[in-house]
Amino acid sequence: MREALIVWGGWSGHEPEECAHIIRDMLQEDGFKVYLEHSTEAFADPQIHDLSLIVPIMTMSKIEKEEVKNLSSAIESGVGLAGYHGGTGDAFRDSVDYQFIVGGQWVAHPGNIIDYRVNVTKPDDPIMEGISDFPYTSEQYYMHVDPSNEVLATTTFAGDHAYWIDGVVMPVAWKRKHGKGRVFYSSLGHVAKEFEVPEMATIFRRGANWAAR
Template identity: 85%
Template sequence: MREALIVWGGWSGHEPQECAKIIEEMLQEDGFKVYVENSTEAFADPSIHDLSLIVPIVTMSKIEKEEVTNLAAAIESGVGIAGYHGGAGDSFRDSVDYQFIIGGQWVAHPGNIINYSVNVTRPDDAVMEGIEDFPYTSEQYYMHVDPSNEVLATTTFTGDHAYWINGVVMPVVWKRHYGKGRVFYSSLGHQAKEFDVPQMKTIFRRGASWAAR
């Protein structure tokens, strides 16, 4: 049986505990044995090297050097990591080691909660199979991203809320590798209710399964 660890915490506005419960149930339905912790101290535990998957849900906050060093070593050795929105893409702002794993870092969401479109760029990928472009209402994440990411979906900024980014095409969903580990990220999922959007939930579910060894 594949084993997964969910670590939640950080800024409460992203409803990390509620989202952790949703993902826990999702992974259990997919055959995982799931462990849930609410402290980054879990990342320092040597036993994480035996996991199939790690799901961080920790917006902002801090990670200690020994925690991120052990996490990075686990991913490099083959443990998968799957995250979404600020729970993974705006975690530990002072840790470039962590950002190197995820492949991106949030820097802005002009206009805050707005209507925008998610455009599927890799319909041939198993994560995106059967999913077409879809409208979305949430924070449209502007991110600094790693050029080695394999981008599966994007969004285009209109410039209505920051005129100088008009027409910028920004990755929304990507896959990458960190050593032997698979990394999956989706910028969708500001709060727990967004898991009610079928495309958002399906993308994360498939991405997590892909990442898990």
Template identity: 75%
Template structure:
């Protein structure tokens, strides 16, 4: 049986507990055994190297050196990593090794909650299969991203809220390899209610399953 660890906490504005419950339900339905933790100390546990998947939901906050070293080593060794929005890409701002693993870091959301469009960049990828460009209402994340990521969906900034970024095409969904591990990230999902959007939920659920290491 595939095994997963969900570590949630940090800033409450991203509904970490509610999001963790959604992931836990999905993972159980998809045949995973699931552990839950509410402290970053879980990342330092040697047993995480045996997991199939880790889902971080921990906006901002701090991570200790031994925690990030063990986490990144586990993913390099083959453990999958997957998550959404600030719970994964606005976590541990001082930990550059963590950001290197994720493949991107949040830096702004001009206009805060706004209407925008998510465009599918790779319709032939199984994670995006059958999904077409769709409207979305949330924070439109402006990211600093690793050029090595494989971009699956994007959004284009209009410049209404920051004129100097008009026309900028920004990754929304991506995947990549970090050592032997698969990493998946989706910048949508400011609040747990956004998981009710069928496109967002489909992408996210497929993404966590793609990232998970297969059983030996």
């Protein structure tokens, strides 16, 4: 049986505990044995090297050097990592080693909660199969991203809230490798209710299964 670890905490505005329970149920339905932890100390446990998947939900938290070193080593050895929105893409702002794993870092969401569109760029990828471009209401994440990411979906900024980024095409979902490990990330999912959006939930679910060893 595949085993997954969800580590949740950080900024409460992203509803990390509620989202952790949603993802736990999702992964259990897909045949995973799931562990939930509420501290970054879990990343320092040598046993994470035996997992199939790690899901960090830790917006704006701190991670110790030995914790991120062990996490990176686990991913490099083949453990998968999957994450979404700020829980993964805005966790551990002062850890470049962590950002190197994820392949991106949140820097802004001009206009806060707005209506925007998600454009599927890899419709033939199994993660995106059957999903067409769709409207979305949430924070539109502006991110600094790794050019080695394999981008699955994008969004285009209109410039209404920051005129100098008008027309910028920004990755929304990507997959990548970190050593032998697979990494999946989606910027969708500000609060738990967004998992009720079929496209959002499907993209994350498929991405997590793809990433898992």
